Amino acid sequence: MLIALVILSSPWSVSGAPLTILETAELDFGSVVDQNGTVTLGLADSITFDPFGIHVGSPVTTGHYLISGDPFSTLSLSIVGSTVAGLSIGTFMTSEGPPPLLNASLDINGELDLSLGANVSVNSAQVAPGANQPLLFTITVNYN
Numbered sequence: 001m002l003i004a005l006v007i008l009s010s011p012w013s014v015s016g017a018p019l020t021i022l023e024t025a026e027l028d029f030g031s032v033v034d035q036n037g038t039v040t041l042g043l044a045d046s047i048t049f050d051p052f053g054i055h056v057g058s059p060v061t062t063g064h065y066l067i068s069g070d071p072f073s074t075l076s077l078s079i080v081g082s083t084v085a086g087l088s089i090g091t092f093m094t095s096e097g098p099p100p101l102l103n104a105s106l107d108i109n110g111e112l113d114l115s116l117g118a119n120v121s122v123n124s125a126q127v128a129p130g131a132n133q134p135l136l137f138t139i140t141v142n143y144n
Contacts, residue, residue, distance in 0.1 A: 017069050017070040017110065018069065019067065019068070019069040019075065019141050019142075019143065020067070020068045020069070021065050021066070021067050021068075021139060021141065022065065022066045022068070023063070023064070023065055024064045024065065024066055024113075025061055025062065025063060025064035026061060026063060027041065027061065027062065027063030027116055027117075027118065028059070028060055028061040029041050029055065029060055029120050030047075030055060030056075030057060030058030030059060030060045031055070031056050031057045031058040032054045032055055032056065032120065032122060033053075033054050033056050033122075034122065034124050034127050034129055035052060035053075035054050035122060035124050036052065036122060036123060036124050037050075037051070037052025037053075037054040037121070037122055038052070038054075038119050038120065038121040038122070039052075039054050039055045039119070039120055039122075040091075040117065040118070040119050041060055041062060041117045041118060041119075041120075042062065042093075042117045043062050043093065043094075043095055043115045043116075043117045044062060045059075045060060045061055045062050046060065047060060048117075049119075054122055062115050062116065062117055063115070063116035063117070063118075064113065064114070064115055064116070065113075065114045065116060065139065066111060066112075066113055066114075067104075067106070067111065067112040067114060067141060068106070068110055068111050068112075069106050069110050069143065070106065070110055070143070071106060071107070071108050071109060071110040072105065072106060072107075072108065072110075073105070073106045073110070073143055073144075074103045074104065074105050074106075074143075074144040075101075075103075075104050075105075075106065075112075075141050075142060075143050075144060076100065076101060076102050076103070076104070076141070076142050076144055077094075077096075077099060077100065077101040077104055077114075077139065077140065077141045078099055078100040078101075078139075078140045079092040079094075079099045079100075079116075079137055079138065079139050079140075080137060080138045080140075081118065081135070081136075081137045082135055082136045082137060084133070084134070084135055084136070085126060085127060085128040085133065086122060086123040086124065086125065086126030086127030086128065087120060087121070087122060087123075087127060087133060087135055088120070088121045088123075088135070089118050089119070089120050089121075089135040089136075089137055090118065090119055090121070091118060091119040092116060092117070092118045092137070093116070093117045093118070094114055094115060094116055094117075095113075095114055095115035095116075096112070096114060102144075103144065118137070120135070
C-alpha cells in the first residue's frame, strides 16, 4: 500500500479556479520479498522491470490522479519519494512523461488524467517484514 501526500503550491490561477488532485486508483506494487533489488511498476497495471525477482504476486495497480483547474491552463508537477524501513520509492514516470513536468496542460474541461508508475527498491538489511507497508510520496502542482 502506498500513500500519496498531495501538496498544492500556489493553487490559484488568474481566474481563480483552484488546482485540485483526486486519487482515482492507488499505486500498489503487490507483494515483494525481503531481498535486495528494485521493481518497476509501469503505466499499464503491470510490472515492467524485476531482474531480481522480488515481486512475488498479488495484483498491481498503476496510480491514477485527476488534476482539475482552469481549462487550457498549463501547470508544473513534481513528485518526491521517500524511504521507510528499507523500502524506497522513486524514479517516477507519468503518462505525460518523466517528472518534473514543466508544461502539462489541462483540457477543455480543466482536467488532466495522470497515470503514475514508479520504482520500489528493497534493502533487505533494513526492511521490516510484514504486509501493507506504506511508502509516502509527494505530488506538487503549480500553475505556470
